[in-house]
Amino acid sequence: MVTKKSFYITTPIYYVNDAPHIGHAYTTLACDTMARYKRLNDYDVKFLTGTDEHGQKVDKAAAAAGMDPKAFVDKVSQTFVHLAKEMAVINDDFIRTTEPRHIKAAQHLWNELIKRGEIYLGGYAGWYAVRDEAFYVESDLIDGKAPTGAPVEWVTEPSYFFKLSAWQDKLLEFYEQNPDFIQPESRRNEVISFVKGGLLDLSVSRTSFKWGVPVPNDPDHVMYVWLDALTNYITALGYPDTNSDDYQKFWPESVHVVGKDILRFHAVYWPAFMMAAGLTPPKKIYAHGWWTVDGVKMSKSLGNAINPIELIDTFGLDAVRYFLLREVSFGQDGDFSRQAMINRYNSDLANAYGNLVQRVLSFIYKQCEGKVPEHGELTVSDQALLTEAEALPPLLEKDMDHFAFHKYAEHIWQVIFKANQYVDDQKPWGLKVTDPARMQTILYILAETIRKIAFMTQPILPIASAQILDQLAVKNRDLEAFSEALKPGTLLPEPKGVFPRWQEAK
Numbered sequence: 001m002v003t004k005k006s007f008y009i010t011t012p013i014y015y016v017n018d019a020p021h022i023g024h025a026y027t028t029l030a031c032d033t034m035a036r037y038k039r040l041n042d043y044d045v046k047f048l049t050g051t052d053e054h055g056q057k058v059d060k061a062a063a064a065a066g067m068d069p070k071a072f073v074d075k076v077s078q079t080f081v082h083l084a085k086e087m088a089v090i091n092d093d094f095i096r097t098t099e100p101r102h103i104k105a106a107q108h109l110w111n112e113l114i115k116r117g118e119i120y121l122g123g124y125a126g127w128y129a130v131r132d133e134a135f136y137v138e139s140d141l142i143d144g145k146a147p148t149g150a151p152v153e154w155v156t157e158p159s160y161f162f163k164l165s166a167w168q169d170k171l172l173e174f175y176e177q178n179p180d181f182i183q184p185e186s187r188r189n190e191v192i193s194f195v196k197g198g199l200l201d202l203s204v205s206r207t208s209f210k211w212g213v214p215v216p217n218d219p220d221h222v223m224y225v226w227l228d229a230l231t232n233y234i235t236a237l238g239y240p241d242t243n244s245d246d247y248q249k250f251w252p253e254s255v256h257v258v259g260k261d262i263l264r265f266h267a268v269y270w271p272a273f274m275m276a277a278g279l280t281p282p283k284k285i286y287a288h289g290w291w292t293v294d295g296v297k298m299s300k301s302l303g304n305a306i307n308p309i310e311l312i313d314t315f316g317l318d319a320v321r322y323f324l325l326r327e328v329s330f331g332q333d334g335d336f337s338r339q340a341m342i343n344r345y346n347s348d349l350a351n352a353y354g355n356l357v358q359r360v361l362s363f364i365y366k367q368c369e370g371k372v373p374e375h376g377e378l379t380v381s382d383q384a385l386l387t388e389a390e391a392l393p394p395l396l397e398k399d400m401d402h403f404a405f406h407k408y409a410e411h412i413w414q415v416i417f418k419a420n421q422y423v424d425d426q427k428p429w430g431l432k433v434t435d436p437a438r439m440q441t442i443l444y445i446l447a448e449t450i451r452k453i454a455f456m457t458q459p460i461l462p463i464a465s466a467q468i469l470d471q472l473a474v475k476n477r478d479l480e481a482f483s484e485a486l487k488p489g490t491l492l493p494e495p496k497g498v499f500p501r502w503q504e505a506k
């Protein structure tokens, strides 16, 4: 039996202090697209997302809502479950850090660190930013605020510390031996210089509030929310049982996709915690950029956060997925504006892809008795278009290896543009009377090209790709069937337009 290659991809777990916006939707969509792509390539995939439900930030949000924290997190975490459904995300698990399986895993990790002498009891006196759930030293502050702009408060309390300072050299060695651990490269360099700058021991427990995983054997303390939260990635694989099938199969192939703001937690603290507990760190951390709206940072106070569900209701899911993944190169910051969304939709989806599919399939339906056309001998131009489409899988594999979703789309759209050009050059409509056989050949080439394109757009545009493949009567949609050409004579259903042109209401 051939064993499948495995792939484990995770989103950060989202704080349940507030409703989701497009920034959250973005990470989840990128992971879903990658997971769909790997499934298409016959990988055994596990895709994890979930919610981060402990800590002071969530505790304060619950208090502000006048709710008991547990009732509050039960309610808000559902908005993230709902968002994943609305985005047609195929996640294999949804983890909540208030679940017993997770509390057990986090406490087990804590005990391991204690057992190995990696945690000691001390006292913390320093700055803390609840919004970032992060500790800062005086020299980090800019105008009395955290470097992120978050307000800080002075905290003095008994605290357990993780001996992070002892892991500086081992972390640097780890980055050296695993050059692909942090992606993209520019982020890797940032992390390395941060670690080279020296690491302080990290406070890993709090005593001034109760909403957290209780520290084993010391009920006055709750675990620092990041130590609790990071553990989610292995809880979902069955930790503390590292011999479980899932742990064995998926952990060596783990990829954490995170926003650039939380890279340090993932690329410094997390591998240090894991190595200190005698575990192997994840395989890869990919940090993406941030979205602004009309050039401005999204924030509660400005009330400018874009609700992804409203966006989907307006433009459709595929359009939102396409825009977010195509508009900026993954890793860079991007700006959302309604006009940019409409422009992208009309130029790439309606005018290019939608138009190609619509004009070709409706013509075939009317002029070829609703069947896949017959083809005669192929000309150089016929062969050239087919070759372009055939070349997509290896090209796109490289793009996905680099998380280059925008390039993935760009490469497909180059073929779409060429196919539209081919229609304009070959003018099949004019051949109906003069050369019907040639008309059929041209239409066959186009149907085949559309089939190949639709195979490859599945990870980004799941709904439209399925509709197009339905309209071509294609059954097996895994990449192994990419080379199974359409059979002339196959009956086709009546086509329906996939991306009608967007027009602003007057």
Ligand code: MSP
Pocket (backbone or CB within 6 Å): 011, 012, 013, 014, 015, 022, 023, 024, 026, 027, 052, 229, 230, 231, 232, 257, 258, 259, 260, 261, 262, 289, 290, 291, 292, 298
């Ligand atoms: N709970 C932590 C993660 C713990 S993972 C063990 C957290 N949660 S968060 O809800 O604040 O952020 C989750 C993700 O959303 C982060 O990757 C963050 O970068 C991303 N985004 C939040 N706002 C964003 C934008 N404006 N643009 C793009 N992504 C952004 O951090």
